Amino acid sequence: MQPPGTKRRAGRATAASLGVIAGLVAATAAATAFVTAPTVNATPAAAHRLSWTSCDAPDYPGAECATLSLPVDWDRPDGPTFELALARRKATGPRERVGSLVFGPGGPGDSGVDRVVEGISRFSPEVRRRFDIVSFDPRGVGRSNPITCSADLLAQRPSPEIHDQAAFEATLDYNAELRADCRQRTGPLFDHLDTASTVRDLEAVRVALGEPKLTFHGSSYGTLLGAQYAETYPHHIRAMVLESVMDHSVATTRTFLRDQGAAAQDSFNEFVRWCKASTGCALHGRDVRTVWKGLLTRAERGELDNPKAPGTRISSIDLVNAIAFRAFYKADFAGLAKTIATMADTSPLPAAPTALSPLPPTAPIFCSDWNLPARDHREYTSLVRTLHRTAPDMPYLLPVRVVASCLGTPATNLQHRLKVDGAPKILLSNARHDPATGYPWAQSAARQLGQSGVLLTYQGHGHGSVTNGACMENTVDAYLTELKVPARGTACPAQSL
Template identity: 65%
Template sequence: MLLEGRRERRRAAVRRAGAAAVITLGSVTAAVPGLTAESAHASPAHASPASLRWVPCDPEHPGAECAALSVPVDWAHPDGPSFGLALARRAATGPGTRVGSLVFGPGGPGDSGVDRVVTGIDAFSPEVRRRFDIVSFDPRGVGRSSPVTCSPDLLAQRPSPKIDDQAAFEATLAYNQRLRADCREHTGPVFDHLDTGQTVRDLDAVRAALGEAKLTFHGSSYGTVLGAQYAETYPRRVRAMVLESVMDRSVTSTSAFLRDSAAAAQDSFDEFVKWCDGTPDCALNGRDVRAVWRGLLARADRGELANPSAPDTALSPMDLVNRIALRAFVRPDYAGLAEKLAAMEASEPIPASPTSPAALPAATPVFCADWRFPVRDQREYASLVHAMTTAGPDVPYLLPLHMTAACLGSPTANPQHRLTARGAPPILLSNAVHDPATGYPWAESVERQLGSAGVLLTYEGGGHGSVTNGPCMENAYDRYLIDLQVPPRGTRCPAVTS
């Protein structure tokens, strides 16, 4: 989900954009060699393989090809203004046995599918790579596809998500309004059309442009929102679909979403503690891991904990949770986390200084357009924070709370709802039992919503992403994508130990 989109280079790119930066079609054309003046104004309704001019993306990454597809800013007005949707692909390594194109839906929101393809595609097995062209894209508002761009100075003024009183609540609402206006000015008209409902139409245009009668799709984390809504919108245009680390769009209440998020993160923290207690090589073995962690949180809250990546600055408690612990749970890397925590505990306190959480990605408006989480006032907000802390006592300040605060007062074009995909073929869901971001109960819920079309493949370990975790998972995934063989309902694969 949201853990995957925190890459430093993307935030740095947004900061470098400048207060007066304006993203234009011309700048996208320069960034993506496959976008020509002709394709920039072609009608998406007539997209065909010929409308994609594939050229090498980058000489440093041979084999990756890039192109761009013109799509409308607003699919309700397909003949109106358009922009270039950036794509990348790597051709099947066994062309004689090629099945077709497999489109990968990136997570975040804010992850670049183009970057994933250009720099490497280790999320797929060698057999899938042999049989499919791997294609991905930067969703609208992301990367090279008319990215959301905002004034760096204003982004840096983001209020704390703690919101201790009504005045702070109202200040957050006012800030969000100013930021939306600023981002709209610097991004252009696509800013008001960033929701996944629009991206579903973009994805179908990609399918048509690739010459595929039906879509073969793999969505990971936030990409499962796109995949599920595509199956709901175009159920009979799906050949095969994998939804890995599943988000549940039937969670409509703010409190339920935040509690579920906290419970998933807490479960991963509990697994880390259990592992450390039973592993002599853990750097904190024999210690009270939770006490060490609480001490680090307290130091961070006082502004006395040095940031490991920038020792002269203080690490905020928000970043200790989201950027240190939760990132380690994604892989998962318990040994590395224990070593890092031990080193931080042994470090000298720095002079107390104010801290602030790292900037949220500029693609936050994508999330706000997809999820309606109303909060009436600071009193209700405080009750939500309390509920999260109860569900996840060791993991306060989780990123979903930050996103909820950042979306206060924002319009929601594509609110969440129960999934219906009547007429869709079998859809393979994949989830780890101990996923820190998209808890296993969400995957179970989506399987129930899909009815006979949903089949959940369970990985009995941890981490965010699971389809290549060992031969059991990989073989089931490969057979489904290549031969459309669905694993028996209830299939569970053992955790792989390194």
């Protein structure tokens, strides 16, 4: 890590194209602010109707692509513009077509265009039959004026293990230098990456599609987009599914990290419980926590081979996030157990330094949406301790990395409780054991939506739930196609692991 004020050489640039988890957060040096929702009732005027042409993707035939010219700053509609990239797959049953269903991708950093072009397996055959599936690369992502930063500078990101005030200040200096680099390379859009701006983009997409009302499915970070669209344009909604729900009312960094830690630790506890009960677990009969802690210790010493890149060492932070946490997304308990067992039974490598895998350069989107500050080293250390007490098996969980990466960055789309007036019924869907967007977040968002919010519970595991079994799929399908709203309290059984 460079000392404070040291200049770093800005090398080759990289554009944001990969998503990270929904639970990543932004931190600033200012006090947490709690504000009411913005009031933006004007409908953005579409510059033109969309002109669809075949996507340049010979390996994935059938998808169509288009672009939509939109303002960088919606408060200056006559100012600079950028091109929003979209893709669609037409309804397979055109005679029974309901309209367009717009998918809001997660991350932030996930490409909705790629999701559509490469396949749309998250939607059932019935939904694909009745709807054109449309998605887009949100502003700053993929093909939509991507956030572009020096790859060399990104690779120098300091560790989230900040042990003194000098390291804290060095992190602030680094973050400021990286922001300046990304702003210079990205252009004016860099200062308008917040979800409130993307809400206006989404409304422009609805207008350009010619849809009188929006049918929307948001996943993970896309649920923040959907919820804020419901605040801003409540009367423009036909149907809305929010899957794996974010709670943007969380007011403090400590509460946020405690919530995130609790969700991840719950998944780890479920994994341990499954291994004890299942003979299909490669760790069955062993003390899973003891084996896991042994791996963490070896990783801290630089003695653990990286199963995703044999011959290289994996850090303890990447062991937690890239190996365990990611496996919990798909509830791949069997695969995780096999990986842990293989690593535990492999001879230690000679001790050597390890390097963290880089974060994709989409953190500025988080930073613009979340004001979760740490004032100094002492407060930051206290926040990390809170996370570790909550999630003792998941030290330096990924949200802490993004807290550190956004220190000193001012947020613009501040946290607030949802205020939705006049929207139709909105269907929220969440797994009981979601490692990234914990079930209490979905409950909180449903309460904030009041009469408009109906929570559908999947009693199983994983991040994402709408196609987990016939009960979930049929309930969501009936809502989207026929506007049949399930009874409050509806829950669907877990599928076998």
